[in-house]
Amino acid sequence: xxxxTQSPRHKITETGRQVTLACHQTWNHNNMFWYRQDLGHGLxxxxxxxxxxxxxxxxxxxxxxxxxxxxxxxxxxxxxxxxSQTSVYFCASSESDSPETQYFGPGTRLLVL
Amino acid sequence: GENVExxxxxxxxxxxxxxxxKCTYSDSASNYFPWxxxxxxxxxxxxxDIRSNVGEKKDQxxxxxxxxxxxxxxxxxxxxxxxxxxxxxxxxxxxKLVFGTGTRLLVSP
Numbered sequence: 630x631x632x633x634t635q636s637p638r639h640k641i642t643e644t645g646r647q648v649t650l651a652c653h654q655t656w657n658h659n660n661m662f663w664y665r666q667d668l669g670h671g672l673x674x675x676x677x678x679x680x681x682x683x684x685x686x687x688x689x690x691x692x693x694x695x696x697x698x699x700x701x702x703x704x705x706x707x708x709x710x711x712x713s714q715t716s717v718y719f720c721a722s723s724e725s726d727s728p729e730t731q732y733f734g735p736g737t738r739l740l741v742l
Numbered sequence: 743g744e745n746v747e748x749x750x751x752x753x754x755x756x757x758x759x760x761x762x763x764k765c766t767y768s769d770s771a772s773n774y775f776p777w778x779x780x781x782x783x784x785x786x787x788x789x790x791d792i793r794s795n796v797g798e799k800k801d802q803x804x805x806x807x808x809x810x811x812x813x814x815x816x817x818x819x820x821x822x823x824x825x826x827x828x829x830x831x832x833x834x835x836x837x838k839l840v841f842g843t844g845t846r847l848l849v850s851p
Contacts, residue, residue, distance in 0.1 A: 671842055688743075719786070729836070729838070731776075731839060735785045736785050
């Protein structure tokens with residue numbers, strides 16, 4: 630079955646380290662999104678991509694970067710992890726003709742010490 | 743930009759009762775309004791959605807209503823069951839989504 634996976638599921642790192650979270654989908658969706666989920670804030674958009682080589686900033690993009698070299702993957706990189714980036718991160722994907730209809734992965738829980 | 747408000751933040755009901763969660767949005771350009779259910783330790787799961795050209799949509803025990811004039815939409819769950827207990831998120835948008843802050847629904851047997 631087609632699916633969307635995230636790895637690792639749990640990660641502990643130290644402030645200042647570079648961290649990369651992986652997202653892989655097998656639906657062949659053109660659109661992919663990264664969100665962070667914090668208590669009291671719901672889900673907030675970090676970065677998104679509408680296709681290979683396309684990346685765009687979302688509402689809370691500072692300190693994060695993404696790159697899209699193929700359809701299946703959109704890795705999220707924290708250049709220099711900060712304690713404020715402790716959160717649960719979700720990846721989502723959607724089809725080209727319905728970008729709003731998004732399907733989410735299981736999430737990565739990140740703790741920055 | 744879009745702003746979505748969701749109420750209540752917590753909702754406790756008895757099994758078999760109905761539950762209603764309400765959201766308001768600010769951007770009249772938004773044309774898509776999904777609802778997600780999130781169980782503990784899992785990602786949000788799309789349970790129902792509605793587009794701006796439709797006023798109501800039903801799927802078994804869940805329904806969503808949309809009032810474009812007032813810019814609000816609601817999720818209705820009838821005959822609630824303990825397995826309906828979860829956090830529910832509304833969202834609104836055009837191409838991109840803005841989410842509400844979630845409602846924790848607890849259904850007691």
